[in-house]
Amino acid sequence: MAQAKKVALYMLIVFVLYTIINSPARAADLVQVGFEGISDAAKSVGEFMTELIN
Known part of the structure; x- marks a missing residue:
């Protein structure tokens, strides 16, 4: 099992x-x-916590 994880x-x-290497623009x-997804998720969590306090 550990070997499969290493290979993956x-x-x-x-x-x-x-x-x-093949397409740096696409990678960017x-x-x-x-x-952007991480930022949106953090904002949503912040809004949720703010609503819990209010």
Whole structure:
């Protein structure tokens, strides 16, 4: 099982590197979308906590 996790991790790393090298603009777009999603989630949690206090 641990061996399968290692192989999956290495495959993921190779895929990410391939994507960055092959199309850096697309990779940048994906990173931007990811950070926007994290930012939206943090804002939503903040709004939820604020509503709990009020």
